[in-house]
Amino acid sequence: MTDDMLLPPNGELKSNDVTIYFDNVCDDNGVKLIKSEKRSRIRSFMNYLYENSEINKCVLEDGRTVPIVVKRKEEGRPSFCCFNSVEAPKDEILKAFADNTGITFKQDVYPPKKEGELIVSDIKNIIDNVIVDGKKVSGIKKIKALKDFFEQLYLDGENNVCKLSTQEYIPIVVKRLSSNNIVANCLNTSEHRQEVLRAFAQKTGCIYQEYKENAVKPEDKREGELTARDCYHFLYSVNDLNPHFPKDDGSSRLVEWFVAINNSPSQNKVVLPNGEEYPLVVYRISYSQRCVCLNTSDERIKPFAIKRMAEITGATININNIDILPNSTQELVEAIKLLDVAGKVTTNSNDRSFYNSYKQKVYNKLSLTGNEWLKNKFSNNK
Numbered sequence: 001m002t003d004d005m006l007l008p009p010n011g012e013l014k015s016n017d018v019t020i021y022f023d024n025v026c027d028d029n030g031v032k033l034i035k036s037e038k039r040s041r042i043r044s045f046m047n048y049l050y051e052n053s054e055i056n057k058c059v060l061e062d063g064r065t066v067p068i069v070v071k072r073k074e075e076g077r078p079s080f081c082c083f084n085s086v087e088a089p090k091d092e093i094l095k096a097f098a099d100n101t102g103i104t105f106k107q108d109v110y111p112p113k114k115e116g117e118l119i120v121s122d123i124k125n126i127i128d129n130v131i132v133d134g135k136k137v138s139g140i141k142k143i144k145a146l147k148d149f150f151e152q153l154y155l156d157g158e159n160n161v162c163k164l165s166t167q168e169y170i171p172i173v174v175k176r177l178s179s180n181n182i183v184a185n186c187l188n189t190s191e192h193r194q195e196v197l198r199a200f201a202q203k204t205g206c207i208y209q210e211y212k213e214n215a216v217k218p219e220d221k222r223e224g225e226l227t228a229r230d231c232y233h234f235l236y237s238v239n240d241l242n243p244h245f246p247k248d249d250g251s252s253r254l255v256e257w258f259v260a261i262n263n264s265p266s267q268n269k270v271v272l273p274n275g276e277e278y279p280l281v282v283y284r285i286s287y288s289q290r291c292v293c294l295n296t297s298d299e300r301i302k303p304f305a306i307k308r309m310a311e312i313t314g315a316t317i318n319i320n321n322i323d324i325l326p327n328s329t330q331e332l333v334e335a336i337k338l339l340d341v342a343g344k345v346t347t348n349s350n351d352r353s354f355y356n357s358y359k360q361k362v363y364n365k366l367s368l369t370g371n372e373w374l375k376n377k378f379s380n381n382k
Contacts, residue, residue, distance in 0.1 A: 058096035162199035205245025228254035239314035
């Protein structure tokens with residue numbers, strides 16, 4: 001029986017299986033080929049070798065001489081050429097093929113890109129605060145910077161590590177081969193998306209805006225809710241979230257903290273003196289802009305949210321720059337009561353000073369509507 005009568009055994013490679021292993025596949029004019037043209041050229045080389053038995057030979061390391069290309073036939077199909085990669089080691093066969101046809105065999109072949117692995121274009125909208133030469137960049141400059149971060153991390157073996165919740169370690173950036181045979185850096189996010197993205201942001205000084213991956217449209221921003229830039233007017237000397245990537249602008253430091261707290265359920269809470277618990281920051285939409293805000297629309301929560309944010313970020317509070325909104329009288333009255341309780345139970349003199357000063361600001365706002373204040377005070381003493 002001739003070899004064109006045989007069915008191909010499992011593992012024999014066809015032309016479309018091997019394009020990733022070869023480079024410098026050119027046409028007759030020396031122009032490098034890609035994709036389908038590259039596959040066609042390799043196929044023609046395979047046919048040429050099969051028809052020329054004198055050069056269709058590979059001397060293996062074990063001393064055997066075997067054909068490089070064999071012809072096979074499947075039922076209902078015409079015969080076709082494939083590599084003799086079952087009877088002989090694949091690398092030796094492919095290298096012999098490259099040597100006999102004048103192309104390059106790439107021994108270091110990167111694995112194909114897995115589903116879920118992310119390239120720069122996939123993350124440009126969920127990674128923020130990309131800093132180059134001390135300045136935040138956007139657009140094309142942001143994309144270029146992210147590509148540079150990918151390559152720098154990939155080349156830095158000691159730093160290119162993500163520690164999983166299971167205590168295992170995996171690389172953050174990996175090299176992969178795309179469907180069009182282009183080698184690219186990817187985030188290793190096929191199985192551990194959030195952990196790898198967080199690690200990438202931490203290693204590069206960026207912000208992973210995890211909340212943006214939530215497909216649910218956030219609530220509209222409420223009156224009184226404060227963005228990080230609003231809070232910068234009364235929260236001073238904010239610590240850097242990542243000391244390895246310090247920010248010159250305190251407002252930028254607060255933005256980092258807001259996002260990080262929103263992404264951390266254990267940290268994103270504030271407890272009032274009566275035991276009620278609320279989120280410290282909330283995810284909102286203002287016009288078309290999505291943002292994270294301090295939960296300050298309720299004057300009962302506001303002073304405790306501000307104080308909690310200052311504790312987390314190491315900030316100093318300038319109480320003079322905090323505005324008290326003319327909310328409902330009942331809300332202002334409740335805020336005074338809670339501040340009074342907090343001031344009495346704390347053993348910290350600085351905390352007591354904050355509670356008392358804030359209570360006075362709320363009382364001053366409330367005194368502008370004295371009739372309502374007396375009415376509420378009277379009804380609460382019944």
